[in-house]
Amino acid sequence: MAITAEVRGIPSGQWTVTARPVTRGVRPCPPGGNEAGALRAPWPRRVVIPAGPGATVRTSSLLRSKVPGIIRFAYASLVCLAVLTGLGLEALLLARGHYPAFRPLVFSAVAIVAGVIGGKAWYVAVHRGRKFDGWCIQGFVAGAAVVVAAAAFAGPGIPRGVYLGVVTPALLIGMAFGRPGCFWAGCCTGRPTASRWGIWSSDRRVGCRREPAQLLEALAALIIGLAVLAVVLLTGLPQSGPVAVTGLAAYTLSRQFILGLRAEPRQWRYGRRVTAAVAAIGLVASAVLLAGG
Numbered sequence: 001m002a003i004t005a006e007v008r009g010i011p012s013g014q015w016t017v018t019a020r021p022v023t024r025g026v027r028p029c030p031p032g033g034n035e036a037g038a039l040r041a042p043w044p045r046r047v048v049i050p051a052g053p054g055a056t057v058r059t060s061s062l063l064r065s066k067v068p069g070i071i072r073f074a075y076a077s078l079v080c081l082a083v084l085t086g087l088g089l090e091a092l093l094l095a096r097g098h099y100p101a102f103r104p105l106v107f108s109a110v111a112i113v114a115g116v117i118g119g120k121a122w123y124v125a126v127h128r129g130r131k132f133d134g135w136c137i138q139g140f141v142a143g144a145a146v147v148v149a150a151a152a153f154a155g156p157g158i159p160r161g162v163y164l165g166v167v168t169p170a171l172l173i174g175m176a177f178g179r180p181g182c183f184w185a186g187c188c189t190g191r192p193t194a195s196r197w198g199i200w201s202s203d204r205r206v207g208c209r210r211e212p213a214q215l216l217e218a219l220a221a222l223i224i225g226l227a228v229l230a231v232v233l234l235t236g237l238p239q240s241g242p243v244a245v246t247g248l249a250a251y252t253l254s255r256q257f258i259l260g261l262r263a264e265p266r267q268w269r270y271g272r273r274v275t276a277a278v279a280a281i282g283l284v285a286s287a288v289l290l291a292g293g
Helices: 035-039 074-096 102-126 137-154 160-178 180-185 213-235 243-261 271-292
Strands: 014-017 055-058 199-202 206-210
Touching: 074 102, 074 160, 074 180, 102 137, 102 160, 137 160, 137 243, 160 180, 160 213, 160 243, 180 213, 213 243, 243 271
Parallel strands: none
Antiparallel strands: 014 055, 199 206
16 A cells, blocks of 8 residues: 655745654554454554654655656546547548538537536535535536537537437547546545455555546446447438437446445435436437437
8 A cells, every 4th residue: 555645835845754653533452452442443453553764855846746656647638638539530420421520520629618617517516615626527428418419409510410420429439538547647536445356546645456447437438439439330420319318328327337436425325326217218218219210
């Protein structure tokens, strides 16, 4: 395990730092201690943790600080790669169908901006306004979906079914490229685990073997995105409109199971169940429409 401590609001320069064990509501059991004291201490109960030797370190800015398992700028880099991948795939699909690409891509760029705003708003709402240091991917999908749906009805310069058919695989495959950025940024981390399937990662405070929740979500987005892309190519762009709801519902449904692996506590007891039920209904209804069309 790796423990990362961050101290802010101190003068810059060299500091002598020492580490010592502290107790918060529990009392470690020293060698030869009684069993009653051992029951109140965390496991392993009879291991004495000594104070660490002093070390001289220099203060650093947040962007230059080193945290085990964290790669600085990985999140921003992979998100930019995801945006370029999604827009590039959309342009290729439109070119393959001999449709104009400029206006649909402008609408998609606006949808990305709306997704960023939706992701921030969703995150703040879920955490009751207490945290402004993150985004929620479900909010991004919701914000982007609202703009995409509005653009489809307003007229993106191509048939609405075609627009929905090219945007959905681009969105899902783009998220598959961007989601691993959370893994290297230390956000959306999985629960600590001793399983052989666990992967060592950090939440910027504690580095240990964890459930790879971010990577599993990226894999789910990639598989669903490729499946949607295959349907679009097989059925043709004019008939692939319902695949948008199918793909997003399938991704949302799979995400509810992956959320159970996350380390962060639930914000609403029935949130995952309600979202999963709505996504399942949308998945079945859109699949019926797609098969009937």
